[in-house]
Amino acid sequence: MSRILIVEDEAVIRGALRRLLERHDHQIGEADSVAAAQALDPQRFDLVISDLRLPGEEGTAMIARAAPVPVLIMTSYASMRSAVEALKLGAVDYIAKPFDHEELLATVSRVLEQQATSMPPSMAESETSAPSEMIGECAAMQVVYERIRKSAPKDVTVLIQGESGTGKELVARSLHRQSKRARAPLICVNCAAIPETLIESELFGHEKGAFTGASAARTGLVEAADGGTLFLDEIGELPLDAQARLLRVLQEGEIRKIGSVETRHVNVRLIAATHRDLHSLSRNGEFRLDLYYRLNVMQIDLPPLREREDDILLIADKLLENACRRHDREGLKLSRAARREIRDSLWPGNVRELENALERGVILAEGHLIHADDLGIAVPPRRRDTGALNFDTADRPPNPAENSLAEDEEDLSLEDYFQHFVLEHQEQMSETELAQKLGISRKCLWERRQRLGIPRKKSARSRAN
16 A cells, blocks of 8 residues: 655645545545645655645645655646646656546556665565555465565565465566566466467467468567566466476576477576465376476465455455445445355355455445345355354344344244344334344345245334325
8 A cells, every 4th residue: 555645735636636546545644735744754655746836835845855755746737837847856747737537546656656666675565564466464474475575586486376266366466576577577377278289389489380370470478578477377287298398498498489490598487376286286197296396496375265364354345445446336335244244254266256246245235235145145154054143133232132032042044033033123123224133135125025924014104094
């Protein structure tokens, strides 16, 4: 999360800019003058966005006050003269007001990226913080962050192991971004997504006429990554012939295109990832043992989501924020029942499955809350076995009478509990209140009434008529 200081004397503009940047995961500080900004210690921020015309000193004074932090100048006086003057004084860039949101965000992103890549890896990522794209604070992830920090600057091959959906590509990107090759290309290849008959051609290239359909020579992805990093995801799916060619790249730094007699030298750092046990595959003859030993110089094991209980809700909140932004439904929140459902689920598909559930919830939610039913999560075995209730009884304040009722009926099925709860409380509660207490939508409440044959209690007005 980047820290940005906004220096703007007009409160409306300052507030709008703050909200825009906060929606894109930036931490914001605010000041209405150069003096006020100085009191906030601008060197603590990653970027300063300052208006040119300010009370007292002009915004260009922030360039010297904030150094070496970059300063982006904005002004309503959109003239070439003011732009040139700001740039001459050392501003990193210039934006005219009223600014276009997309243009501003693109400029901020570019400046922050330039700032990050100009810093040594040890400064860009602190020893205890997570890489910027990764979320999690549990002990297992701290080990992952430490491995990334130590491995990235060293030009060694890394093997990332973890179940599908745990974020192996994010680890690879973090390793590349913190390496000495950060300015060179990162080429990502999913070995499982390329047909076996084409994978050697895709990786190592081919000459014209090398096989049927090869109407022109083609450069392979290994050669395209020369000077940079090659990330091979699901490397356990690589055919044995391609494994032999890859071993040659690792041992000799050489490739030979299909149909060519010439070899070419390449300087590539390899990062591989798999959800399979490569050592077991090598014993069965499905993976070359010599290649396994070449790959496994440094190993990073990613924990599955079910072993990251302290991180699940943290990840869910971030994914929900992204989904809300994509579907223009900002402000949606998870109900307590939904949060409990997310926390207690086993997530065999890991982060990818969680992301899909939240996307589904954003689309189906009615009102400002996402309920458990909106997520469409199957009840996990450990909850089914214990007979835990699926309704959101935690959404209401403790009630001794209801707690006693729950204890007496903890052996009831969910359907029995639903029927008993509705009949017991529908005299005192509206349909909306009943749905909220049960942690479901009004539509779901109506459907369950219909299925169980529970009539709605007529209102006083209906009885009077």
